[in-house]
Amino acid sequence: MSNPRTLILAAVSGLALTTASAQAETLTISWWGFNGEKLDQFIVQPFQQQCGCELVFETGNNADRLNKVKIRNGEGVDVIYLTDSFSQLGIAEGLFQPIDRSKVPNIEGLYDLAQDPQGGYGPAYTIGRVGIVYDAAKVDPAITKWADLWREDLASQVSLPGITTTAGPMVVMIAGEKAGTDAFENADPAFAEIEALKPNVVKNYNTGSEMINLFSTGEITVSLAQDFALGQLKAAVPTVEWAELEDGAIATLNTVNIPKGAANVELAHEFINFILDPELQKTLAQNGVDAPVAASVELTPEEAAQWTYGKEMIDGLKRVDYSKLNASKDAWVDRWNEIFGM
Template identity: 40%
Template sequence: MKQRMIRGLVSLSLVGLALSGCGTPAKDQAGAGTNANTGAPAAAPKGEPTQLVISTWGFSDDFFKKEVYAPFEKEHNVKIVLDTGNNADRLNKVRQGTSNVDLIYLSDYYAQQGIEAGVFEKIDRSRIQNLNDIYDIAKAPLGEDYGPAYTIGQLGIAYNPKALGGKDLTSWKDLWSPELAKKLTMPNITGTTGPMVLDAASLVSGSAQFNADQAFAKLKELNKSVVKYYGQTSEFVNMFAQGEIAAGPIMEMYVKDLKAAVPETKFITPAEGGYAVMNTVNVVKGSKNKQLAEDFINYHLSKEVQEKIAKAKVDSPVNTKLQLSGDDTKGITYGADTVSKLRKLDMKFVNQNLKGWIDRFNKEVAQ
C-alpha cells in the first residue's frame, strides 16, 4: 500500500486538432476517408444506414442527438442507437455479452475494469488523427492500446462562504477546519471520486507518497464533521440548496447547479491540486463496425464538436485549439494551466485496492 498512488502532476501538449472522418460498413470501407484540407469526414455511399450502437450515460440527450449525433448520421448515412445507463450496469452488459454495443463511454475507473476483463478492442491510433492534438494526459490514460479521454473535469471544493462566516477555503486541509463541523458532505468511497478524497486525506496527513493508514486516520478524524457521504451529485446539490451543508468536494461541472441555487457559491482548485476526472471512450471487442467506431471517436475529439460541447457546458474539452474566453470558460475545466496542475490517480492501483478500501472505510470511518 506504500507504492505511489499518484503518477505525478500531469503534463499536456498544446497541439491543435482537426476533424477527421468516419468509416463505413466493411463492404464499403475501401473508399472512406477524410478531407485532407479541412479534416471534415468524407461522405459515405448512400443506401441502407449502418447502425452504430453507442453505450453512454444519457445525460444531455437532446443536445447530443441534435448537435453531435445528427450531423454524423447525415454525413455518413449512419443510424446511431443509444444504450444508456450508469457505468456499472452498462459495463456489466458488455462483460456478459448481452448487448450489441460498438462504442462505450465510461469513466476511467470503470474503463480500467473493462480492460482487465478483456472486453475492449485495441484501437488503431493511425485512424484517429485528432489524438495528436489533445492534452497528453487524455491521449492514452489507460495505455496506448485503448481509447482516449474525450473530456477532463476536475474534483475540487465548492462552498458557501456566507454559511461559513466568511471563511475562504484554499486547500484540501481546510476540510478539517472547525468552521465546517456539521456542514460538510464527502463523496462515498464507492463513487468515482471516493478514492480521490482518500488520496487527498493522505496528502493532508503529511505523507509525500500515498499512505493508506494515515489517510484512513485523517478521514476518521473528519467523520464527525460530515452530514452525509453522498453517492449521487444530486444529493450534494439538494443538501447545499437547502442549507443542510455548506461545503464539500465536487466535480467542477456541477458548480453551475450549485450557483443556480446559491449564487454566492465558490469553487476552488485546492493548493495541492485538484483531481483529474476523465471519461473515456473505447471500442467493444467483437464490434462489426470497428473502423466506424474509431472514426466516431476522431469526430468527437474534433475542435468543432468539442467547442459545441464546451460552450453548452456539457463537458470540459481536451481539444487544445479551442480559444474560449469570458463566460464560455466558466463552469468547465479549461486551459493548459489548469489541466497541467491536476493530479491523476493510477486506476490500475485503485482497482487492485478498492475492495479493501471500501471494507476499511465502512469499518473505520463511516460509523
C-alpha cells in the same frame, strides 16, 4: 422467359445483400444518454450524414453498460463511453481493443492528459475535476488547500461523497497525502486522518442532488464535488464558490473505447475521430454539453466558466491511477464504513 425459381432466389439473395449492407452500416454506441436533444443535434445527425450509416444506442449507467459488454464477452456495441474508473475495469478484464491512432488523427490535437490516459486504449473526449465547494458567505477564511477540510472551524459543516461514488475514494487519497503517505501502499495513516476528519462531517452523500439539498437547507457549508454540479449548486445557493486549491483538483476523464467484439471497427474509429474534432468540441462546450479536450479550442471567459478548461488548469490537475484504486477499493469501502457506521 426467366425461371420463376431463379427470380425468387435472386430476390432472396438481393435481400440478404441489402440486409448485410444495412448491418454493416450500423454503428452501435453505448453511452449515458444525457443531453439527448443536444447530442442528437450536434453528434448523431451530423455523423449519420457524414458516414451514410445509422447510429443505434444502448443507454444506462457505467456499471450496467460495462456489465452487459462483459456478459457478451466484448460484443454487442462498437463504441462505449465510460468514466475512466470504469474503462480501467474494462481494460483489466480484456474487454476492449487498443485504438489505432493512425485512424484517429484528431487525437494528436488533444491535451496530453487526454490522448492516451490508459495505455494504448481509448482517448478522453472530455475532462472534469473533483474539488471543494464552499459557501463563501459562511466560511472565512476561504478554502485554499485540501487540508482545510480538517479545520476546526468547520466542525459539523462538511459533507463527503460516499465511498462508492466516483469521488469517494479520492478522499482516501487526499487523506494519505495529508499524512505524508501513499494510501495505495499503506492505507493506515490515511484512515487515521479520515477518523480525525469525522467531527467535521455531517453526512456522506451519494448523489449530486443530495449534496445540493444539504447546502440549500444550511446543513453543510463545505463539500467535495465534481465540477459539473457547480452550475446547479450555484443556482440553488448563489454564494457557493469553487475553491481554488493550491495543491490541485483531481482530474476525472470520460473515455471512449472500442470493445474487442465490435462489429464495425473502421466506423468506430471514424466516430471517435469525429467527436474529437476541435470545431465540434467547441460547439459542445458552448452549448453546455462537455468540456473540450482539443487544445486548440478557444472559449470566452463566460463560456469557459463552467468547465475544466485551458492548459494551465489542466496541467495542474492530479491524476488517479485507477488500476491501483480498483485493486484497493473493496478494502477501503470496509474501513470507510467502519468509521462512518454504515
